[in-house]
Amino acid sequence: MPGQQLINGVLLIGILAACISISINNDDPNQAIFIGVLLAAGLLGNLVVLPIGGADMPVVISLLNAFTGLSAAAAGFALDNVALIVAGTLVGSSGTILTMEMATAMNRSVANVLFAGFGGAPSGGGATGSTETRPHVSIGAQDAAIKLAYADTVVIVPGYGLAVAQAQHAIKEVADELEKRGVTVNYAIHPVAGRMPGHMNVLLAEADVPYEQLKEMDEINAELPRTDVAVVIGANDVTNPAAKNDPDSPIAGMPIIEVYEAQQVIVIKRSMSPGFAGIDNDLFYEPNTSMLFDDAKKAAADIAAEIQKL
Amino acid sequence: MSVLAVFEPGGDAATALYIVAFSLFIIGVKQGTHPTTAKRGNLIAAGGMAIAVITTLLLDGMGNWGLIAAGLGVGTAVGVTASVRVRMTEMPQMVALYNGVGGGAVALIAWSEIRHGIASGVEMPLDELIPILFAAVVGSVSFWGSNIAFAKLQDLI
Numbered sequence: 001m002p003g004q005q006l007i008n009g010v011l012l013i014g015i016l017a018a019c020i021s022i023s024i025n026n027d028d029p030n031q032a033i034f035i036g037v038l039l040a041a042g043l044l045g046n047l048v049v050l051p052i053g054g055a056d057m058p059v060v061i062s063l064l065n066a067f068t069g070l071s072a073a074a075a076g077f078a079l080d081n082v083a084l085i086v087a088g089t090l091v092g093s094s095g096t097i098l099t100m101e102m103a104t105a106m107n108r109s110v111a112n113v114l115f116a117g118f119g120g121a122p123s124g125g126g127a128t129g130s131t132e133t134r135p136h137v138s139i140g141a142q143d144a145a146i147k148l149a150y151a152d153t154v155v156i157v158p159g160y161g162l163a164v165a166q167a168q169h170a171i172k173e174v175a176d177e178l179e180k181r182g183v184t185v186n187y188a189i190h191p192v193a194g195r196m197p198g199h200m201n202v203l204l205a206e207a208d209v210p211y212e213q214l215k216e217m218d219e220i221n222a223e224l225p226r227t228d229v230a231v232v233i234g235a236n237d238v239t240n241p242a243a244k245n246d247p248d249s250p251i252a253g254m255p256i257i258e259v260y261e262a263q264q265v266i267v268i269k270r271s272m273s274p275g276f277a278g279i280d281n282d283l284f285y286e287p288n289t290s291m292l293f294d295d296a297k298k299a300a301a302d303i304a305a306e307i308q309k310l
Numbered sequence: 311m312s313v314l315a316v317f318e319p320g321g322d323a324a325t326a327l328y329i330v331a332f333s334l335f336i337i338g339v340k341q342g343t344h345p346t347t348a349k350r351g352n353l354i355a356a357g358g359m360a361i362a363v364i365t366t367l368l369l370d371g372m373g374n375w376g377l378i379a380a381g382l383g384v385g386t387a388v389g390v391t392a393s394v395r396v397r398m399t400e401m402p403q404m405v406a407l408y409n410g411v412g413g414g415a416v417a418l419i420a421w422s423e424i425r426h427g428i429a430s431g432v433e434m435p436l437d438e439l440i441p442i443l444f445a446a447v448v449g450s451v452s453f454w455g456s457n458i459a460f461a462k463l464q465d466l467i
Contacts, residue, residue: 015447019443019447022439022443023436023439023440023443026433026434026435026436026439027432027433027434028428029424029427029428029434029439031424031425031428034421034424034446035421037443037446037447037450038417038421038446038450039450041417041446041447041448041449041450041451041454042450042451042453042454043454044451044454045450045451045452045453045454045455045456045458046454046455046458048451048455049454049455049456049458049459049462050458050467052462057402057406057459057462057463058402060455060459061402061405061406061409061456061459064406064409064410064413064451064452064455064456064459065405065409067413067448067449067451067452067455068409068410068412068413068416068448068449068452068456070444070448071413071416071417071444071445071446071447071448071449071452072412072416072445072449074416074441074442074444074445074448075416075419075420075423075441075442075445075449077437077438077441078419078420078423078438078441078442078445079419079423081366082325082328083328083331083332083362083365083366086328086332086335087332087335087359087362090335090336090339094339163399166399168398194402195402195463196401196402196405196406199401199402201345202398202401203398203399205345206398211345211346214345
């Protein structure tokens with residue numbers, strides 16, 4: 001919505017003005033104005049978060065978390081309670097650090113996350129003309145199972161799709177089958193994969209994936225050139241080489257999991273549809289990439305069953 | 311004077327217990343930075359919070375015990391039930407919701423402080439009024455923003 005920044009700005013100025021008026025008349029603060037401030041701030045909270053896309057939610061939640069901490073610290077000053085000040089400051093500062101780190105991981109500023117409305121609607125240009133007809137290779141569960149079973153090292157790259165399909169147990173089963181055959185399996189965790197900070201870690205922990213197998217982006221990127229097969233399951237933008245190669249791309253400069261460095265890539269996805277950023281992923285058209293079109297959970301279960309049969 | 315005079319705000323016992331609680335918060339946050347220790351860190355921080363709550367309740371001037379007990383009871387019941395029932399995949403929503411509740415509580419505290427100030431009839435010092443206003447605005451933004459985040463993650467909007 002084009003006028004939105006304006007409305008938000010007017011609201012913010014109004015809130016500040018009302019606060020100043022209450023502070024000036026501090027001999028008899030006006031409760032009606034105060035309630036107006038509460039309501040206006042609530043409306044502002046609604047308006048700021050409403051246009052933000054799902055994939056930016058981790059950053060938003062972390063930022064709101066920092067806000068809650070700061071406001072609690074302020075309440076501590078008002079109530080003259082040290083505990084509230086200390087606890088609020090701890091939450092506020094750790095929330096702020098987390099927010100900045102996640103924004104950095106997406107190569108965007110916090111302001112850009114809040115105000116750009118990124119991904120809300122395809123912003124003209126490339127997204128509209130993307131009736132992509134480049135050739136890609138499509139395979140089935142059996143082929144995928146063979147590629148994986150005869151590999152030495154496999155890296156699994158999970159994304160939000162894994163959470164949606166609840167495929168964490170199924171993918172763990174694939175990993176178990178592979179490990180029985182002596183394949184080394186690791187998981188590559190992008191800092192902003194999923195919908196909250198640490199989403200993938202929590203999800204995989206629920207399926208009893210050992211923590212040592214969860215590798216952070218920098219660590220796994222060094223390993224990927226020596227990896228036989230990378231399995232991308234439910235992730236998209238965080239693997240898009242356009243972030244590195246195309247300076248005009250909306251995700252240009254975002255650090256990615258460099259799966260294209262692996263000998264072979266299997267992408268498990270329901271369709272060729274673009275990810276949250278609304279852009280095509282060049283990875284899908286690489287000669288060493290195979291697409292497995294299916295629901296993440298079903299695909300993983302099928303692959304596990306096929307590996308067992310080998 | 312209460313027999314618990316050492317529990318006056320700033321009294322020795324209260325200060326000592328608060329310091330223990332803060333140490334536990336910091337250890338908890340530190341342990342939360344690694345998956346293998348995160349669970350323990352969470353419990354340690356929760357222990358710190360329990361000490362902080364109990365210490366605050368023992369402070370001189372506390373009253374309205376019925377309301378406090380009711381609040382603690384309802385909050386505990388809702389919190390425990392929700393965290394036991396929530397599925398791992400619904401964790402983001404839960405984090406958003408709980409965060410919002412925190413912000414909302416702060417905004418309500420600010421409101422009650424303003425009412426206090428008005429009822430007392432004396433001028434509210436700015437070093438009290440400004441933090442109250444800050445808490446009200448930011449708490450309210452956080453409450454509504456978190457609710458929207460919850461609704462989006464839950465696919466309600």
